[in-house]
Amino acid sequence: MGRIAAYATLLYTGDTTDPDRAKFYGDMQETLTRISTHLLFFGLEINRIDDGILDAALAAPELAHYRPWLMDLRKERPYQLDDKIEQLFHEKSVTGRGAFNRLFDETMAGLRFDVDGEELAVEPALNLLVSPDAETRKKGAKAISKTLGENIRTFTLITNTLAKDKEISDRWRGFDDIAASRHLANRVEPEVVNALVASVEEAYPRLSHRYYAMKAKWMGMDKLNYWDRNAPLPESDTKLIAWDNARNIVLDAYGGFAPQMADIARDFFDKKWIDAPVREGKATGAFAHPTVPSAHPYVLLNYQGKTRDVMTLAHELGHGVHQVLAAGQGPLMADTPLTLAETASVFGEMLTFRSLLEGAGDVAERKSMLAGKVEDMLNTVVRQIAFYTFERKVHTARLEGELTSEQIGELWMSVQAESLGPAITFDEGYETYWAYIPHFVHSPFYVYAYAFGDCLVNSLYAVYQETDAGFAEKYFEMLRAGGSKHHSELLAPFGLDASDPAFWQMGLKMIEGMIDELEMLDS
Amino acid sequence: MRQFDDHRRFSPTAQGAVDPGLGELPEWNLADLYAAPSSQALKDDYAKAERKAAAFAKNIRESSLSLPRRMAQSSPVQLENLKTFKT
Numbered sequence: 001m002g003r004i005a006a007y008a009t010l011l012y013t014g015d016t017t018d019p020d021r022a023k024f025y026g027d028m029q030e031t032l033t034r035i036s037t038h039l040l041f042f043g044l045e046i047n048r049i050d051d052g053i054l055d056a057a058l059a060a061p062e063l064a065h066y067r068p069w070l071m072d073l074r075k076e077r078p079y080q081l082d083d084k085i086e087q088l089f090h091e092k093s094v095t096g097r098g099a100f101n102r103l104f105d106e107t108m109a110g111l112r113f114d115v116d117g118e119e120l121a122v123e124p125a126l127n128l129l130v131s132p133d134a135e136t137r138k139k140g141a142k143a144i145s146k147t148l149g150e151n152i153r154t155f156t157l158i159t160n161t162l163a164k165d166k167e168i169s170d171r172w173r174g175f176d177d178i179a180a181s182r183h184l185a186n187r188v189e190p191e192v193v194n195a196l197v198a199s200v201e202e203a204y205p206r207l208s209h210r211y212y213a214m215k216a217k218w219m220g221m222d223k224l225n226y227w228d229r230n231a232p233l234p235e236s237d238t239k240l241i242a243w244d245n246a247r248n249i250v251l252d253a254y255g256g257f258a259p260q261m262a263d264i265a266r267d268f269f270d271k272k273w274i275d276a277p278v279r280e281g282k283a284t285g286a287f288a289h290p291t292v293p294s295a296h297p298y299v300l301l302n303y304q305g306k307t308r309d310v311m312t313l314a315h316e317l318g319h320g321v322h323q324v325l326a327a328g329q330g331p332l333m334a335d336t337p338l339t340l341a342e343t344a345s346v347f348g349e350m351l352t353f354r355s356l357l358e359g360a361g362d363v364a365e366r367k368s369m370l371a372g373k374v375e376d377m378l379n380t381v382v383r384q385i386a387f388y389t390f391e392r393k394v395h396t397a398r399l400e401g402e403l404t405s406e407q408i409g410e411l412w413m414s415v416q417a418e419s420l421g422p423a424i425t426f427d428e429g430y431e432t433y434w435a436y437i438p439h440f441v442h443s444p445f446y447v448y449a450y451a452f453g454d455c456l457v458n459s460l461y462a463v464y465q466e467t468d469a470g471f472a473e474k475y476f477e478m479l480r481a482g483g484s485k486h487h488s489e490l491l492a493p494f495g496l497d498a499s500d501p502a503f504w505q506m507g508l509k510m511i512e513g514m515i516d517e518l519e520m521l522d523s
Numbered sequence: 524m525r526q527f528d529d530h531r532r533f534s535p536t537a538q539g540a541v542d543p544g545l546g547e548l549p550e551w552n553l554a555d556l557y558a559a560p561s562s563q564a565l566k567d568d569y570a571k572a573e574r575k576a577a578a579f580a581k582n583i584r585e586s587s588l589s590l591p592r593r594m595a596q597s598s599p600v601q602l603e604n605l606k607t608f609k610t
């Protein structure tokens with residue numbers, strides 16, 4: 001079924017406006033849902049088996065291969081309820097959690113943001129915040145806060161209901177912390193997440209506070225307005241990079257790390273596994289789809305020749321290399337645990353970034369590249385940890401009773417000020433901006449995984465820079481493991497341990513170092 | 524439930540003609556998966572998936588009550604085959 005699903009998905013993303021493709025994709029999803037109902041309770045059933053019997057069964061050689069998968073499944077056992085209750089939870093979720101997720105999606109899709117009489121949907125409205133024109137950014141920001149404000153009661157209801165729904169399910173299952181079920185699903189221990197969060201929060205002043213103060217100065221302002229935070233920098237690059245050139249940049253960077261990595265990536269170009277051009281109706285953004293281990297991955301891009309597009313190519317090819325190497329684990333265990341899912345992609349991006357940076361023509365170009373990278377990292381690391389902290393506050397407060405829109409807004413504002421620092425002004429209107437973030441609704445407490453991935457790669461890269469030989473082989477070994485190993489096992493060969501705050505500080509030091517250099521270039 | 528989408532990589536909705544300065548941009552060849560949506564291979568795979576899923580569910584229902592050990596031994600292999608159409 002995986003092959004059909006992959007085929008239908010890729011066909012559809014190639015042109016989402018073609019009715020034949022849309023129907024093929026829709027029919028596939030329906031069939032898939034029907035078939036998977038047969039399989040739904042499989043995991044639950046496995047977990048009914050007594051430990052002794054399962055252990056005996058695992059002694060059989062044909063099953064030994066699946067041990068990591070079964071052991072992983074086993075971790076859910078303590079939180080599993082009786083069959084009837086599981087079934088009730090499952091069926092009720094359609095009118096409970098599922099219904100409120102849908103209410104969010106449909107409300108969001110229906111919202112219109114009035115900018116100079118033009119009625120924009122949410123995505124184009126948010127895009128105004130990265131406009132080079134200050135007045136456009138401000139208009140966009142005001143329109144967003146106005147519409148969100150008018151609908152804030154609905155979002156408050158959704159937030160209150162989903163937090164309560166989660167509390168009910170957590171209580172029945174016996175989870176002792178609001179984020180415990182997420183940590184379990186991510187296969188990461190609470191103390192590891194705590195070490196990450198504490199390290200990032202402690203570093204806020206040296207990272208975001210310091211950088212945005214510098215950015216305000218570059219933009220000739222005392223303080224940035226919240227709608228200026230992601231404004232393009234004055235001397236952002238405009239030169240176009242042709243496709244062949246992009247290919248060479250990435251393959252050279254990969255090859256500089258290890259010839260084997262470039263060899264795997266080269267297949268993507270030579271065997272037509274990449275869809276690069278922008279086309280009418282094609283899905284936006286970029287992804288690497290692993291399809292099934294018996295085939296090969298495909299990469300979708302919307303290549304427009306900017307430096308950012310080259311970084312995206314490097315990112316998706318990193319996923320692609322990982323998917324090729326992990327395919328040997330078979331379909332149940334090829335998928336990397338979420339916390340490590342972004343390792344190869346961010347690492348590939350880092351290699352490419354470093355090699356581009358080395359080739360930077362002058363100080364202005366170097367500065368602009370460094371600043372772009374720092375902003376990306378702040379958005380991934382600082383911002384996502386702040387989001388996680390916000391969610392913790394909301395869910396914790398909800399335990400005491402319903403929250404008003406004002407209360408949620410206050411929690412939001414306090415977290416923003418803390419994480420982004422004194423160089424940014426949050427005036428009236430920003431207190432509703434929590435409302436449009438889909439992750440809070442669809443996957444509570446998920447956001448820290450992004451920060452986890454970025455910080456982890458920074459630390460890994462630091463080790464790489466200090467190692468003379470043998471790093472690449474260990475790195476490939478880690479990628480080949482796919483989802484068959486725990487993060488502690490995967491990181492141990494590098495002498496790294498994610499539960500140690502020093503591990504995270506090493507990664508954060510790299511961002512700090514880039515900000516140091518920017519300060520130096522500035523003076 | 525493969526997670527392939529890159530949540531972070533939103534790029535502004537693409538518009539306008541492709542810049543000729545970019546050179547020739549490759550398009551993917553999906554024929555490595557199936558020749559076409561209407562291909563016989565795809566129809567056969569659909570039918571096979573339905574059959575195998577039903578058999579799998581039946582096996583679980585029957586064996587989990589009486590023979591948990593047998594199920595523990597055979598089910599991951601079956602589940603994996605089902606996902607990939609290995610027979």
Ligand SMILES: [Zn+2]
Pocket residue numbers: 315319342345529
């Ligand atoms: Zn990614």
